[in-house]
Amino acid sequence: MDALREKARALLEGGTVKVVIGYAGGSDPQRARAVFVRDAAQADQLIWNETCRQNLATYLNKPEVKALGKPALVARPATLRSLLQNAVESQLADEAVLALAVADGQVVELPTFAAIEEYLAQQPHGLTAEQQQELSRLAALSLEERWAFWSAELGRCIKCFACRAACPLCYCDRCIVEVNQPQWIPVASDALGNLEWNVVRAMHLAGRCVDCGSCADACPEGIRIDLLNRVLAQEALGSFGAEPGYSTRKDYALAAYKPDDKEEFIR
């Protein structure tokens, strides 16, 4: 934490960046909140602990934040992945953000995409054993049980779109749900509308989602929508070798194909 504050002070005093986007203490001990430190004297607000979960990369899409000038961004590995995936999708220019990775009391400056790639190559890849078990447990339920579970979960969705706002890869100026010629996804928070919204969200992120979990954290109803993203990430990796956000190589699973992709399910 001290190293982070020191680094922030140095960066701001030196004029390397105009703002350090990081985490400060939140409304209760279990929460952190985003903070936009522009003055070296305010660097003491910055914290770093297990409450720092929100993917701050989502703020890079916000005009008021862009207006602050070149940012440094305190980034967990998942956040770093979303920076690279944004780069792949031409949403972020190289060296537009100074990423700060914090681990073991040290702060690593990652000024370029190449640096982020190199750093991420040394981080653990893939789902943890716990995450895999969670998916397997659900997948092992019968069809009826799975449907009962997801109908009940998605029945609570209020279509507030906090999941969309929290995701750095949901950057569309006009989301598909906001198009009404035609109204592709029903607006009402009824069973079909909720199902279709959540399926669309998961599918539009398929092969792109970096598994930061901010969507589920953001959901006011605590619905485990991150599981939908995760099962698709597992499939994209298993079937297509897709691992978004680890490099700037353009390799979107759904924009590519192999003549011999598995097709036992096609008659």
Add this chain to the structure above:
Amino acid sequence: MSQQRILEKKSLDELFGKLTAAGNRVLAPLRNGQRVEFAEVGAGQGGGSPGRDTASQIDLDYIQTARPAKEVVFPRYEHMLRYRLAGKDAQAEEIAPEARPTVLFGLHPCDAASFATLNAVFTWDSPDAYFEPKLAKLTIVGLSCTQGDAYCFCTSVGGGPGATHGSDILLTPIDGKRYLAEIVTEKGAAVVALAPHLFAPANGESEPERQRGATTEPGATATDLKEAVLAQIAPRFAPEQLGQRLPALFPRNGVWVEQSLRCIGCGACAYVCPTCTCFDIQDERQRYAGVRLRCWDSCGFGLFTLHASGHNPRAKQSERWRQRVMHKFSYQPERLGVLGCVGCGRCSRSCPADMNLAQHVEALAQTPT
């Protein structure tokens, strides 16, 4: 002054039975895993919801639910009319607004107070045909708060953990076995009339009455017992302070930008808020038939104020944040005579960016103009 009665906790099952037998749908806070939500008592629900059969699944120790009870009078979506195209003709059929007699049981005073704001908005010029019948058939049995959390701020907005306004009956757990029941309105009296034997007088004259009644200590009234159990929620600002300050702060863009930098522009705060009333009207159709419905909307969304011309008077999140605060703490009090906030804290608990309305409003109350 409300009438005071004693209701024993073990009588709740019987009370619900009487309410249901009288044709009411009884909604109470029921535990669903980690969450407490308002749901129907005594209805074995299908479709994936666990069967909720008895009063024993009710959780009255909850501090707050995630979703507001406004759904009872202002549902997430509501059909208004259905139509069908037949050749060159269009046949439209109005859908009669549904209003089931409902008892909301166990609502905290903040939520009970919210119905006054909802009513002010939905009936200020012409009565809303979908809202009014539902409110008319709604009875609220409130529950005082014996605990709060860091997000509660009812005492800053004219409410309190034991406030009676908005409740038809207000229950306060004065000890492990009994509630003090304050009968506030005629609707409340009607509930008592369904099961008068369950409601004993609170300050008895005779010894047997006192035994069944509240006072076990000489000289202590039922009101004293109530005060002793209520949560302590320290006020953080006074609404009058804001009333004058906010209009002067309106043009200070810097203030609003600073406060809203971390806002991500989702609709969570408006949707979980018991006094937010914005709605959208949509036609959902498949070629030849469709429904017109209204559904929740949020002024926090970027497209909320987008005009057909392409102009957006609130294009920036800071302007939308300002709107939220001004609407609740300045425009509504000025125009409708009610505050647009009851201090329940849901917005702040749910906000993915930890925007904490009370903290922001406190800061505004102290910002020099």
Add this chain to the structure above:
Amino acid sequence: MADFEPKLVAFVCNWCTYAGADLTGTSRIKYSPNVRMIRLPCTGRIDFMLLLQAFGQGVDGVIVSGCHPGDCHYTSGNFHARRRWMLSRRLVDFMGIDLRRIHFSWVSAAEGAKWAELVNGVTEEVRKLGPYEGFPKRLNGRLKAVEVG
């Protein structure tokens, strides 16, 4: 269910499967009348949401069919479709949507017999499953809404 007639919708590509189905007809091959065809230029155009929306309209089973890999009129549309199907099948199966009601196939313009066989097969499979009652239905004034809890 003896007298249940499943409603099927088929999303088919114009160049192969639609032509193949046409061949079935001109060959006077009889097959189950339960399917309604929706013709698209290419399977690559098929948005997965179309399938869910079909179910939302009250359909009991869906067939998706196009050109064999390598034969796509637009070169690679069906390859992209195949990837999309692999992902979306995994997702909907995980969510408990009945995959037995969604069938994918490659039917070329010359495979009139195969088309008939396919439709007959799917019709019987879905007949055994019964109507797809659990799936939430679209509110269009004709069908009753499935209420949210």
